[in-house]
Amino acid sequence: MRGFFCALFAGILCLESIGGFCRQGYVSEEIREQATHLFHETEEKEVGQLQEDxxxxxxxxxxxxxxxxxxxxxxxxxxxxxxxxxxxxxxxxxxxxxxxxxxxxxxxxxxxxxxxxxxxxxxxxxxxxxxxxxxxxxxxxxxxxxxxxxxxxxxxxxxxxxxxxxxxxxxxxxxxxxxxxxxxxxxxxxxxxxxxxxxxxxxxxxxxxxxxxxxxxxxxxxxxxxxxxxxxxxxxxxxxxxxxxxxxxxxxxxxxxxxxxxxxxxxxxxxxxxxxxxxxxxxxxxxxxxxxxxxxxxxxxxxxxxxxxxxxxxxxxxxxxxxxxxxxxxxxxFVYRKFGEEEFSGREQYLMPIPVTEAQDEELTGEVQLAVELDPEAEGAEGLLMRAHEKVEILYRKEKELKAPVKEGTTVGEICYLVDGEIWRRERLYAAWTVEAVDLSWCGRQILKRFLVAFP
Incomplete structure (x- = not known):
């Protein structure tokens, strides 16, 4: 009997979570704003140096x-x-x-x-x-x-x-x-x-x-x-x-x-x-x-x-x-430097799974850990001819949390490589699989499944 009430309670939670939420897409406006700021910081550096040389x-x-x-x-x-x-x-x-x-x-x-x-x-x-x-x-x-x-x-x-x-x-x-x-x-x-x-x-x-x-x-x-x-x-x-x-x-x-x-x-x-x-x-x-x-x-x-x-x-x-x-x-x-060889502090984190809330989950936790993959088809140059003292600025962004539904291939983050405030390479992070949202049909199936377990 206890299993039935657990299933019923889970079903109520599922029903409460339905409605009014939408899939979160990834927006890179923050990256663009940071890139613009970096550009304004660097655009006046070394102006005229080459003309003098x-x-x-x-x-x-x-x-x-x-x-x-x-x-x-x-x-x-x-x-x-x-x-x-x-x-x-x-x-x-x-x-x-x-x-x-x-x-x-x-x-x-x-x-x-x-x-x-x-x-x-x-x-x-x-x-x-x-x-x-x-x-x-x-x-x-x-x-x-x-x-x-x-x-x-x-x-x-x-x-x-x-x-x-x-x-x-x-x-x-x-x-x-x-x-x-x-x-x-x-x-x-x-x-x-x-x-x-x-x-x-x-x-x-x-x-x-x-x-x-x-x-x-x-x-x-x-x-x-x-x-x-x-x-x-x-x-x-x-x-x-x-x-x-x-x-x-x-x-x-x-x-x-x-x-x-x-x-x-x-x-x-x-x-x-x-x-x-x-x-x-x-x-x-x-x-x-x-x-x-x-x-x-x-x-x-x-x-x-x-x-x-x-x-x-x-x-x-x-x-x-x-x-x-x-x-x-x-x-x-100028020397050639590949962006893929640049180190940055967030590299070990960018492929960590992202929690997805209000998701269909057999354990009824309401949360799924969604794997993230790096798109091999990056935009931009693989590397750049740079002066020895030039630095590569790396702007990194990834969603901390998503709300179901999330489709496979959805962009969930990006890594941008900048030189002199200009983005030269953009690597997209995407969802490795589809996560469905809780809905009435799924809640009904969960209640029925657990009812049958409680009363075999």
């Missing part, structure tokens, strides 16, 4: 960690400026992502009119995408850029006829569509202050009519930071990164088409100037000055340099001096 000719420059995207050094790195033929890295990667290198491109009359430097293609001729890409990236030919852009732009417009049949207006429409794709890709990459008008980097301005009827003048431009991020995409994130690297590191490429022979020589002299240099693109217009973007991989580090307005004639070699200075600084002053 480095003396660059470029009016805008950046040194970027290619793995994490962290800016290791910046000089006017967010100032919009013309970028000349460094534009062609975006042209190249878009062509690679939208065509096979064996495809044939026909030449329009408009593409053949592009100014020097050029391959001197002729209307009606055919070249493979591969041949034009080497012409584009090694010799920086403007007509190759226009021919490739017109070909891909026509594809995106759904055209079926060859570019050689285009009128001038049709050629311009295809090139405009390609420029749209360039800007769409820039937004996708996260380049917030870049605007493409031409596929070859020739200086250009266009007038846009906004939805409210106002007029906006836009120039072909980027920033040193955005330019470095575009190259980072080309060598790290694009599905065609291997082909991009192969083309841009090639020293010589020869081919024969239309009864003519061509030889393309790579004008990125920095490939031979510093061990580990493996890709890059030069550029020059009267407005932009000498520009350069390139990457170097050595000693477990991969870094990108972008330089804008790095001298005018007769200062063609300034960009090589600045590149050496920046890459040398990166190699000497």
């Amino acid at each position: 480095l003396h660059l000719y470029a009016q805008a420059a950046v040194l970027l960690d290619a793995d994490s995207g962290r800016v290791l050094y910046g000089k006017n790195e967010e100032t919009p400026m013309a970028m000349a033929s460094t534009t062609k890295i975006m042209t190249c990667i878009l062509v690679l992502e939208n065509a096979k290198v064996e495809e044939e491109v026909s030449i329009s009359a408009y593409a053949a009119t592009m100014p020097k430097v050029k391959l001197y293609v002729k209307k009606g001729e055919h070249y493979t995408v591969r041949e034009l890409l080497f012409s584009l990236m090694l010799e920086s030919h403007n007509d190759a850029a226009a021919a490739l852009a017109e070909y891909i732009g026509g594809k995106l417009l759904g055209e079926t006829k060859e570019a050689s049949e285009h009128t001038t207006e049709e050629s311009k429409a295809a090139l405009h569509r390609f420029a749209q794709a360039m800007n769409e890709k820039a937004v996708e990459i996260g380049c917030e202050d870049t605007w493409f008008i031409t596929p070859n980097g020739l200086d250009a301005t266009e007038t846009l009519t906004l939805p409210d009827g106002s007029i906006l003048e836009k120039e072909h431009h980027t920033t040193a930071k955005d330019l470095a991020c575009i190259l980072r995409y080309c060598i790290r994130e694009s599905s065609q990164r291997d082909l991009f690297r192969e083309i841009t590191r090639t020293q010589e490429y020869c081919f024969t088409e239309n009864g003519r022979s061509f030889q393309c020589h790579n004008h990125n002299a920095f490939l031979q100037m510093m061990d580990g240099a493996f890709t890059g693109k030069t550029g020059f217009t009267n407005k932009a000055g000498y520009c350069y973007v390139g990457a170097l991989e050595r000693d477990g580090k991969c870094m990108i340099v972008a330089l804008l307005a790095c001298g005018w004639p007769n200062h063609k070699t300034y960009k090589w001096r600045d590149s050496r200075e920046l890459f040398g600084y990166g190699l000497e002053n």
Whole structure:
């Protein structure tokens, strides 16, 4: 009889716990607030130190960690400026992502009119995408850029006829569509202050009519930071990164088409100037000055340099001096540290079980110890290039208690790794299984179960 009353009492407790409660989700606002506070504490430290250490000719420059995207050094790195033929890295990667290198491109009359430097293609001729890409990236030919852009732009417009049949207006429409794709890709990459008008980097301005009827003048431009991020995409994130690297590191490429022979020589002299240099693109217009973007991989580090307005004639070699200075600084002053190897006081606690109240529990305690697991798919970088004295701040948060129901996979905490107040890695903690809440059906089953035990 005693067992029956125990079961009845347990059932009453179960019924009292029903209603008015909801599952607790994990909110990381506190982490964000702490990160913001840390940023404001550190943002004024060492301001200007790198500018004092480095003396660059470029009016805008950046040194970027290619793995994490962290800016290791910046000089006017967010100032919009013309970028000349460094534009062609975006042209190249878009062509690679939208065509096979064996495809044939026909030449329009408009593409053949592009100014020097050029391959001197002729209307009606055919070249493979591969041949034009080497012409584009090694010799920086403007007509190759226009021919490739017109070909891909026509594809995106759904055209079926060859570019050689285009009128001038049709050629311009295809090139405009390609420029749209360039800007769409820039937004996708996260380049917030870049605007493409031409596929070859020739200086250009266009007038846009906004939805409210106002007029906006836009120039072909980027920033040193955005330019470095575009190259980072080309060598790290694009599905065609291997082909991009192969083309841009090639020293010589020869081919024969239309009864003519061509030889393309790579004008990125920095490939031979510093061990580990493996890709890059030069550029020059009267407005932009000498520009350069390139990457170097050595000693477990991969870094990108972008330089804008790095001298005018007769200062063609300034960009090589600045590149050496920046890459040398990166190699000497930064080391790679993995976040998973950082120690912190809460590490032994973060996988301890979390109590879940108002939960279905055969022992009728009303509480379950829910196991916690670490999500292997963490967000952000595995590690970071850091100076020796820099510290990793680790913000750790986990729910102390949950209320049923809790579904398997529910986020119950997180660990954030910060450098200079910026979150670089976030590891999510989640519920290992589902915990159901007490309800009428479960209470009824518990009462019946214990009644049958009490009166067999």
